[in-house]
Amino acid sequence: MELIGSLITLFGAIFLFLGALGIFRMPDLYNRMQAGTKATTLGSILFLFGLAIGCYRGLCFWRVLILIIFIIFTNPISSHALARAAHHIGVKLTERSVKDDLKKDSQKGDRK
Amino acid sequence: MKIWKGTLILFLLLFVLWLLLAGTDPQELIVGGITALLLSLQFSSKAKIFAEVNISFRSFYFLILYIFIFLIALIKSNLDVARRVLDPKLPINPGIVKVKTKLSSKLGRIMLANSITLTPGTLTVETKDENYYIHWIDVTSPDINSATEAIVRKFEKYLEVIFG
Numbered sequence: 001m002e003l004i005g006s007l008i009t010l011f012g013a014i015f016l017f018l019g020a021l022g023i024f025r026m027p028d029l030y031n032r033m034q035a036g037t038k039a040t041t042l043g044s045i046l047f048l049f050g051l052a053i054g055c056y057r058g059l060c061f062w063r064v065l066i067l068i069i070f071i072i073f074t075n076p077i078s079s080h081a082l083a084r085a086a087h088h089i090g091v092k093l094t095e096r097s098v099k100d101d102l103k104k105d106s107q108k109g110d111r112k
Numbered sequence: 113m114k115i116w117k118g119t120l121i122l123f124l125l126l127f128v129l130w131l132l133l134a135g136t137d138p139q140e141l142i143v144g145g146i147t148a149l150l151l152s153l154q155f156s157s158k159a160k161i162f163a164e165v166n167i168s169f170r171s172f173y174f175l176i177l178y179i180f181i182f183l184i185a186l187i188k189s190n191l192d193v194a195r196r197v198l199d200p201k202l203p204i205n206p207g208i209v210k211v212k213t214k215l216s217s218k219l220g221r222i223m224l225a226n227s228i229t230l231t232p233g234t235l236t237v238e239t240k241d242e243n244y245y246i247h248w249i250d251v252t253s254p255d256i257n258s259a260t261e262a263i264v265r266k267f268e269k270y271l272e273v274i275f276g
Contacts (some may be wrong), residue, residue: 025197087238
């Protein structure tokens with residue numbers, strides 16, 4: 001049982017590493033946010049789940065499960081808030097970007 | 113009537129949270145139950161947001177389905193990000209697209225935005241009424257209707273039943 005837990009924790013660590021690598025390689029803030037959010041969410045979930053399996057007796061398992069639920073709910077909200085704030089103060093998208101609907105629409109709002 | 117439904121759901125949420133934290137010792141259960149009751153009565157005016165949940169057998173069934181689909185999408189999105197990061201050419205084609213949702217309840221919209229953020233290659237940047245502005249790492253269809261079809265639909269049909 002502890003071996004399975006350790007393996008799952010290892011997978012979590014691999015995903016966290018890929019997230020860090022993604023932040024390093026992506027060209028602009030929004031793409032970095034993509035890599036950061038997704039990889040850290042599944043990475044932390046697997047990490048905690050491995051710990052939960054390692055101590056599967058009694059309450060410990062359920063407490064770690066609560067942590068996982070809170071991470072699922074709060075992680076996307078925080079990254080959404082960061083991306084929104086960045087777009088409001090005008091952080092530019094990378095030159096490889098195809099289109100930007102939000103910029104178009106918010107400029108329309110200013111003219112009115 | 114509606115406000116009591118929200119209060120009841122808030123009470124159940126708090127009580128289950130306490131149950132998971134403290135276990136099934138009877139003394140702890142009584143204390144936790146009383147605390148949860150007082151808190152949910154105190155914040156019953158704020159609990160209106162929970163009153164939009166449909167309580168029925170069908171919505172419970174759809175909730176279970178939704179959780180499974182969500183977890184599968186989460187794993188897929190991670191493999192997707194891993195593939196893009198490890199590829200030496202960095203195959204991205206990013207842009208911000210606008211999509212529309214049919215959901216009207218606040219809680220449903222929050223859940224939808226969260227699900228979009230955690231699914232492959234999409235990140236919710238801004239929400240205005242029924243419009244979402246989504247940063248898409250690989251824009252395949254810049255048109256609003258097809259983008260809506262690709263990003264929103266698969267979650268919306270479940271959340272529509274659960275939250276109305």
